[in-house]
Amino acid sequence: KQEVTQIPAALSVPEGENLVLxxxxxxxxxxxxxxxxxxxxxxxxxLLLIQSSQREQTSGRLNASLDKSxxxxxxxxxxxxxxxxxxxLCAAYFKAAGNKLTFxxxxxxxxxx
Amino acid sequence: xxxxxxxxxxxxxxSGTSVKIECRSLDFQATTMFWYRQFPKQSLMLMATSNEGxxxxxxxxxxxxxxxxxxxxxxxxxxxVTSAHPEDSSFYxxxxxxxxxxxxxxxxxxHFGDGTRLSIL
Numbered sequence: 160k161q162e163v164t165q166i167p168a169a170l171s172v173p174e175g176e177n178l179v180l181x182x183x184x185x186x187x188x189x190x191x192x193x194x195x196x197x198x199x200x201x202x203x204x205x206l207l208l209i210q211s212s213q214r215e216q217t218s219g220r221l222n223a224s225l226d227k228s229x230x231x232x233x234x235x236x237x238x239x240x241x242x243x244x245x246x247x248l249c250a251a252y253f254k255a256a257g258n259k260l261t262f263x264x265x266x267x268x269x270x271x272x
Numbered sequence: 273x274x275x276x277x278x279x280x281x282x283x284x285x286x287s288g289t290s291v292k293i294e295c296r297s298l299d300f301q302a303t304t305m306f307w308y309r310q311f312p313k314q315s316l317m318l319m320a321t322s323n324e325g326x327x328x329x330x331x332x333x334x335x336x337x338x339x340x341x342x343x344x345x346x347x348x349x350x351x352x353v354t355s356a357h358p359e360d361s362s363f364y365x366x367x368x369x370x371x372x373x374x375x376x377x378x379x380x381x382x383h384f385g386d387g388t389r390l391s392i393l
Contacts, residue, residue, distance in 0.1 A: 193381055202278070202365050203316075203384040248315060258304070260382065262315040 161186045161253040165263035173271050178236035180266050182249035187227040190252040194223050194234050197246045197265070206247075207234070239270045274300050274370050278385030286393055287358060293351045293388045295366030301346035302368035306382065307339075310363040319364075322349040356392045364388045 162185045172178060184192070191210045195203040207216045207223040209232065215224045220237040236243055246267045250260040275298040283291050295305055303324045308316040320341055321329040328341035338360075340352040349368075353360050367382040 195384075200363075200387070200389065202276075202386040203367075205381040205383065208381045258321065259318055260306075262317075264315045267313075 161251070161256050161261055163249060163251050163261050163263035165247075165249060165266050167266060168264060169267040169269075171269040171271060172239055174239060174241060176239055176270075178234075178239045178243065178268060178270075180234040180236070180247050180249075180268070182232040182234070182263055184230045184232070184251045184253075184261075186253050186255060187230055188254040189227065190254060192223075192225055192232050192249060192251045193260070194221075194232075195248040195250065197248060199246075203248065239268075241270050241272050244268055244270045274368075274383040276366065276368050276383045276385040278366055278388055280388060281386060282389045282391075284391045284393065285356065288355055289392075291353045291356055291390060293353075293364055293366075293390075295349045295351070295368070295385055297347045297368045297370075297383075300368075300370040302349075302370065303346060305343060305349040305366055305368045307341065307349075307351050308365045308367070310365060310387075312363075316365060319351075324349075353390065356390070358392045361390055361392045364390060 164183045189211050193208045194206040197203050209216045209225045222235045225232045246265045248265045250262045277296045277298050279294045305322040307319045309319050310316050318331050319334045322341045322343040324343045324346050330336045343349040365387040367384045
């Protein structure tokens with residue numbers, strides 16, 4: 160069964176510290192993996208998309224890595240700010256699941272000023 | 273960038289009422305749209321895949337007669353929760369994929385609406 164797991168479920172860091180968010184997936188046969196941000200009561204904002212052939216993607220302070228062999232992706236957020244407080248979701252397109260995105264449970268991040 | 277508009281953002285209604293939620297792609301055409309449901313502090317669960325001009329594909333366990341999906345144009349999909357009950361209270365989110373027929377593995381991300389908070393009294 161294709162599953163995505165995010166641990167921890169919640170994380171609190173002081174402002175300025177680097178954030179490291181983990182995502183693991185059970186099947187390495189993926190098309191791509193996406194990271195999203197969700198603010199309370201809001202929809203999802205796409206942050207980064209990593210194709211299965213790629214090792215990482217970067218956008219500003221965000222960097223996401225992908226290691227298919229170990230079934231892991233990591234989202235790094237440099238020099239965290241209070242505005243980075245949100246829930247971060249990763250989602251994978253498993254080849255066996257067709258066109259469906261499978262989401263992890265998310266990590267709720269609180270950046271304390 | 274690609275924008276998906278979802279309306280209404282919040283609905284509060286009595287048990288037994290039917291509620292329609294709209295999902296529009298504002299600046300692109302979307303042959304395929306997706307409907308998700310999210311319970312508090314939980315992740316998104318795919319309910320159905322909405323295909324323009326054809327019947328929606330529902331996930332296992334989702335009642336198609338309860339959650340009616342219509343995708344009548346390339347920019348609009350609607351989800352109607354029929355005869356809603358308190359257990360249907362949830363956060364419903366739609367997403368759309370820019371371009372033609374959706375293919376997994378493309379380099380285009382899905383774009384999500386802001387969600388609809390449905391509360392059934």
